[in-house]
Amino acid sequence: xxxxxxxxxxxxxxxxxxxxxxxxxxxxxxxxxxxxxxxxxxxxxxxxxxxxxxxxxxxxxxxxxxxxxxxxxxxxxxxxxxxxxxxxxxxxxxxxxxxxxxxxxxxxxxxxxxxx
Amino acid sequence: xxxxxxxxxxxxxxxxxxxxxxxxxxxxxxxxxxxxxxxxxxxxxxxxxxxxxxxxxxxxxxxxxxxxxxxxxxxxxxxxxxxxxxxxxxxxxxxxxxxxxxxxxxxxxxxxxxxx
Numbered sequence: 001x002x003x004x005x006x007x008x009x010x011x012x013x014x015x016x017x018x019x020x021x022x023x024x025x026x027x028x029x030x031x032x033x034x035x036x037x038x039x040x041x042x043x044x045x046x047x048x049x050x051x052x053x054x055x056x057x058x059x060x061x062x063x064x065x066x067x068x069x070x071x072x073x074x075x076x077x078x079x080x081x082x083x084x085x086x087x088x089x090x091x092x093x094x095x096x097x098x099x100x101x102x103x104x105x106x107x108x109x110x111x112x113x114x115x116x
Numbered sequence: 117x118x119x120x121x122x123x124x125x126x127x128x129x130x131x132x133x134x135x136x137x138x139x140x141x142x143x144x145x146x147x148x149x150x151x152x153x154x155x156x157x158x159x160x161x162x163x164x165x166x167x168x169x170x171x172x173x174x175x176x177x178x179x180x181x182x183x184x185x186x187x188x189x190x191x192x193x194x195x196x197x198x199x200x201x202x203x204x205x206x207x208x209x210x211x212x213x214x215x216x217x218x219x220x221x222x223x224x225x226x227x228x229x230x231x232x
Binding site: 007 | 122125142143204
């Protein structure tokens with residue numbers, strides 16, 4: 001189910017700490033202790049965020065190594081971008097239309113100003 | 117606060133009905149009744165989703181017209197794409213590294229097979 005998968009990904013991204021964790025993991029796998037360092041947070045609090053990211057399929061944790069490094073799983077992020085990109089042209093057009101409308105308003109105001 | 121703003125946007129996107137509503141609004145403004153039509157949902161249920169989207173700044177509802185049309189607000193979607201795009205190159209590289217690793221594994225298996 002692509003739809004539910006996307007919802008889980010977007011929900012996982014809806015938190016600044018989780019986005020910072022993902023940004024850190026892009027550089028390469030790290031341990032939970034290393035991940036927790038830059039945050040003013042307890043290990044259990046970080047672990048809670050990691051579980052959300054793991055459920056969303058955005059990270060994976062090695063079961064073999066004793067230090068259980070976390071690594072980024074890029075596929076769900078790609079799916080999220082793909083969904084947004086699919087509509088990008090349309091909303092960019094809607095931003096352009098807004099620009100045109102505002103320009104027209106300004107021109108009309110100028111004309112109106114001149115006539116006074 | 118860009119960070120909280122992004123979290124609200126991602127949270128608003130974390131639902132298939134809300135994403136379908138946004139997709140519909142890209143074509144142009146519509147009334148709540150028109151929006152509700154394709155969904156097997158009550159008007160109050162749709163209104164609840166619209167409120168989440170409105171809080172996330174993804175839609176706006178006209179206060180003037182009696183039929184209060186909903187329209188898309190593209191800026192938060194653009195911010196969400198920008199955040200994801202910023203890391204795109206890195207995670208694409210991580211997908212490439214995975215590809216290379218799998219290719220190497222296959223080659224090693226082939227070599228191993230030949231030696232047998």
